[in-house]
Amino acid sequence: MGAEHHSKAFAPAPRADGRINLVGLSREELEATLTAAGLEKFRARQVWHWIYYRGVTDFAAMTTLAKPAREKLAEHFVVDRPVAVKDLQSEDGTRKWLCRFHDGQEVEAVHIPEEDRGTLCVSSQVGCTLTCRFCHTGTQLLVRNLRADEIVSQVMLARDALGEWPSPPEGRMLSNIVMMGMGEPLFNYDNVAKALKIVMDGEGIAISKRRITLSTSGVVPMMKRCGAELGVNLAVSLHAVNDELRSRIVPINRKYPLAELMEAVRTYPGLNNARRVTWEYVMLKGVNDSLADARELVRLIRGIPSKINLIPFNPWPGAPFECSDWSQIQRFSDFVNEAGYASPIRTPRGKDILAACGQLKSESQRPTASQRAAQMEVHKALAAEYAARVAEKEAALSLG
Numbered sequence: 001m002g003a004e005h006h007s008k009a010f011a012p013a014p015r016a017d018g019r020i021n022l023v024g025l026s027r028e029e030l031e032a033t034l035t036a037a038g039l040e041k042f043r044a045r046q047v048w049h050w051i052y053y054r055g056v057t058d059f060a061a062m063t064t065l066a067k068p069a070r071e072k073l074a075e076h077f078v079v080d081r082p083v084a085v086k087d088l089q090s091e092d093g094t095r096k097w098l099c100r101f102h103d104g105q106e107v108e109a110v111h112i113p114e115e116d117r118g119t120l121c122v123s124s125q126v127g128c129t130l131t132c133r134f135c136h137t138g139t140q141l142l143v144r145n146l147r148a149d150e151i152v153s154q155v156m157l158a159r160d161a162l163g164e165w166p167s168p169p170e171g172r173m174l175s176n177i178v179m180m181g182m183g184e185p186l187f188n189y190d191n192v193a194k195a196l197k198i199v200m201d202g203e204g205i206a207i208s209k210r211r212i213t214l215s216t217s218g219v220v221p222m223m224k225r226c227g228a229e230l231g232v233n234l235a236v237s238l239h240a241v242n243d244e245l246r247s248r249i250v251p252i253n254r255k256y257p258l259a260e261l262m263e264a265v266r267t268y269p270g271l272n273n274a275r276r277v278t279w280e281y282v283m284l285k286g287v288n289d290s291l292a293d294a295r296e297l298v299r300l301i302r303g304i305p306s307k308i309n310l311i312p313f314n315p316w317p318g319a320p321f322e323c324s325d326w327s328q329i330q331r332f333s334d335f336v337n338e339a340g341y342a343s344p345i346r347t348p349r350g351k352d353i354l355a356a357c358g359q360l361k362s363e364s365q366r367p368t369a370s371q372r373a374a375q376m377e378v379h380k381a382l383a384a385e386y387a388a389r390v391a392e393k394e395a396a397l398s399l400g
């Protein structure tokens with residue numbers, strides 16, 4: 001899939017009321033936007049502080065700015081948040097928000113609290129470009145990419161709800177971010193990168209790159225750029241250890257097979273024993289959970305600084321799989337552990353509110369026939385391209 005999937009980021013479009021949302025603009029864009037409205041350049045730093053360090057949405061409350069400046073800001077701009085149309089709390093403390101944006105599209109964001117910290121799972125697309133068979137989001141056709149402001153504002157909405165403005169340096173309940181919500185983040189790279197740079201900025205939300213993990217299903221061409229530009233931790237949706245099975249349950253494997261994926265991970269910038277890749281491996285009964293699979297997994301990742309997250313499959317309505325038996329998951333984990341790789345079994349969180357891994361889905365649909373046709377064309381093109389590559393390889397082999 002080429003560049004058409006990476007939407008252009010700047011040129012903030014005014015809302016229906018003509019005002020511009022300042023959330024999601026980079027520092028340079030914020031400065032340009034404010035000066036274009038006749039405000040002094042230095043105001044940009046002040047406004048950045050109030051929006052991202054203090055979480056203020058009302059310009060009148062930005063008391064370090066002169067009153068005329070605050071009035072001008074309120075005239076031209078807004079500090080937007082999505083509407084939390086649902087705010088669900090699980091008995092295990094996990095919290096899920098259904099976030100609705102201006103055009104009515106919705107995504108889910110999930111907060112998973114631990115003893116002294118907490119992780120926010122953030123979405124990057126409405127629906128998903130891909131159709132991984134074990135994933136609820138995969139059953140929802142892609143509606144659209146999220147813009148940078150819509151990605152950042154999931155973090156801000158969660159901070160509002162957790163009461164973490166200004167954010168304490170220690171003991172934060174929103175201390176880590178995983179780009180593991182709805183969507184394939186590397187198919188919306190420009191907006192995801194822009195949003196994460198805002199989140200990582202030390203004078204605002206200030207969540208360090210070491211506490212951010214981006215999970216990809218294997219968009220090989222974008223992985224190096226992500227590592228080089230953002231420096232965030234990498235997680236890969238692996239879920240199978242041979243091309244035949246992986247191409248069935250993680251269809252992007254038809255485009256970027258395991259050999260290419262392994263090479264892209266091996267060369268991911270900054271990967272080392274202190275910053276290992278996380279392989280996500282959903283445990284599907286009788287599909288990918290045998291000890292032979294465990295053995296092949298160990299062989300596949302040899303030499304790559306790795307940890308494996310074993311994810312007991314979380315069922316969703318209509319799901320075509322069952323979760324492996326716990327005893328089999330334990331055997332699989334022991335085998336991989338004994339081979340020298342940490343392979344903790346992820347405790348499902350928020351299952352009672354469909355907030356667990358692979359359970360996210362919003363009702364946002366754009367069920368037009370042309371959309372379906374376009375999506376089918378994408379898949380057909382993928383398969384055709386892959387078939388052509390296989391034929392080419394085979395031709396080369398026969399030539400060899």
Ligand code: SF4
Pocket residue numbers: 128129130131132135136137138139181182183184217237
């Ligand atoms: S696992 Fe990720 S890439 Fe695959 S369908 Fe689900 S959201 Fe999309």
